Amino acid sequence: MAIQIYILGKLMQDNNYPYKLKKELSEPIPFDQLGGVTESKLYYHFESLVKQGLIEPVEIIKEEHRPDKQVFAITDKGREALPQKIYQLFGNADTISGMVIALANIEYVDREKVIELLYQKLARIKEHWAHIKDLEIKVQLSEEKEHLVKYLGEYFSSKKEHTTYWLEELIKRIERNEI
Structure with missing residues (x-):
């Protein structure tokens, strides 16, 4: 849930792709390591959000000698779902550390x-x-x-x-x- 909120929150700001978000999570503080966020987990959640209709692919960036990058945008359904996911995280979190992603996206609720x-x-x-x-x-x-x-x-x-x-x-x- 927190990873999906993170992704949706980032896509509220601008279209983005998984590898870039992973890199942002790891620099300068390795939040990805602290939170156990692997690249495969991030890609899994991107796929899950696509299946839910909350995000959609909008572009493929092709670079020579590099893998293609699929860029995603948040959908209207995703914009509606983000606050509900944030409220749910606030409600379910047992600790303040479990609310960090919700707090980082408090502007959307x-x-x-x-x-x-x-x-x-x-x-x-x-x-x-x-x-x-x-x-x-x-x-x-x-x-x-x-x-x-x-x-x-x-x-x-x-x-x-x-x-x-x-x-x-x-x-x-x-x-x-x-x-």
């Missing part, structure tokens, strides 16, 4: 709707944590399990605080149009 999705996610995290804290009070533990449960409780509490802080910070920055 309604910011208020993104903020609403993030507030819903924040509420679910807090609700889930309250449920876990409730269970902790109700469970009777043997002495040997107390230390493990205490350790795990501290770990998950710290993780929840970290996630909550950065999600709240993200919401604030989107509200202030900093992102």
Whole structure:
């Protein structure tokens, strides 16, 4: 999904071809390696987007002693689908790092709707944590399990605080149009 959003977002700016996008992903920071994006994955997603009718080939660039380059453009259907894919990524991502591609393409969606999705996610995290804290009070533990449960409780509490802080910070920055 994120790779398709990346491709559609790039094609919203200008027609492009897979090899060029792969190269852009790798320079100057190797985002392709960090995200595990191989050339074959990129080509696979281009083909998938063509099959969905979201992009279409518009030109073939022929260069001497080089492979032909098939240039693609986003379709009207692709322009309509991009915001939905972005909202879906915001809704499904478990971490902020999972939202990076959606954040990089936030210009193609309604910011208020993104903020609403993030507030819903924040509420679910807090609700889930309250449920876990409730269970902790109700469970009777043997002495040997107390230390493990205490350790795990501290770990998950710290993780929840970290996630909550950065999600709240993200919401604030989107509200202030900093992102």
